[in-house]
Amino acid sequence: MKFFIDTANLDQIKEAQDLGVLDGVTTNPSLMAKEGITGRENILKHYVDICEAVEGDVSAEVIAVDYDGMVKEGEELAALHSQIVVKIPMIKEGVKALKYFSDKHIKTNCTLVFSAGQALLAAKAGATYVSPFIGRLDDVSTDGLNLIDEIRQIYDNYAFETEILAASIRHTMHVIDCAKIGADVMTGPLSSIVGLLKHPLTDIGLKKFLEDYKKGN
Numbered sequence: 242m243k244f245f246i247d248t249a250n251l252d253q254i255k256e257a258q259d260l261g262v263l264d265g266v267t268t269n270p271s272l273m274a275k276e277g278i279t280g281r282e283n284i285l286k287h288y289v290d291i292c293e294a295v296e297g298d299v300s301a302e303v304i305a306v307d308y309d310g311m312v313k314e315g316e317e318l319a320a321l322h323s324q325i326v327v328k329i330p331m332i333k334e335g336v337k338a339l340k341y342f343s344d345k346h347i348k349t350n351c352t353l354v355f356s357a358g359q360a361l362l363a364a365k366a367g368a369t370y371v372s373p374f375i376g377r378l379d380d381v382s383t384d385g386l387n388l389i390d391e392i393r394q395i396y397d398n399y400a401f402e403t404e405i406l407a408a409s410i411r412h413t414m415h416v417i418d419c420a421k422i423g424a425d426v427m428t429g430p431l432s433s434i435v436g437l438l439k440h441p442l443t444d445i446g447l448k449k450f451l452e453d454y455k456k457g458n
């Protein structure tokens with residue numbers, strides 16, 4: 242399972258990278274705004290900064306919602322750095338844009354996916370990644386993990402190469418459950434990655450080992 246961090250915060254990205262388990266980064270316009278990154282030039286520069294801070298894919302989202310606009314913007318994003326993946330919303334024009342970039346061998350991430358049907362369309366259009374938002378489904382009393390399960394089954398039935406990128410991960414159990422189902426990638430906040438290492442018995446056990454070592458030395 243690949244681990245992506247879902248943030249535009251460079252310090253957090255570097256912390257995850259330092260841990261040695263990071264495979265990529267996802268961003269979106271809201272995450273950029275949260276870091277105070279505004280204005281086209283600043284946003285483009287920030288994508289390059291992120292690419293230089295990590296190894297692996299970095300999703301950069303288009304703002305256009307029409308086909309021509311998405312193609313123009315996506316090409317501009319893809320030209321920024323070899324690690325850029327063009328993130329495209331699951332709308333009709335987006336499906337066409339996914340196909341365009343797939344034909345050009347430019348990586349894409351189809352975002353805002355909330356149903357198995359949408360995920361099937363994204364795979365048919367040749368998306369590199371599909372991003373089902375499990376936390377936002379949970380927020381509206383719908384089982385987000387069930388969607389991951391459905392997409393896994395569909396993609397396996399037809400050997401689609403599109404990778405399931407479980408997004409809108411909120412906590413460590415989302416990560417573990419997605420791994421059990423077989424999501425190819427998870428993207429979540431730093432806390433959902435670092436939280437995986439925590440266990441009180443580890444802390445208690447280590448404390449005791451160190452105390453016993455000191456007794457004999």
Ligand code: G3P
Binds near residue numbers: 247267269372374409
């Ligand atoms: O990757 C998608 C993600 O940024 C959405 O997460 O927590 O805003 O639902 P959230």
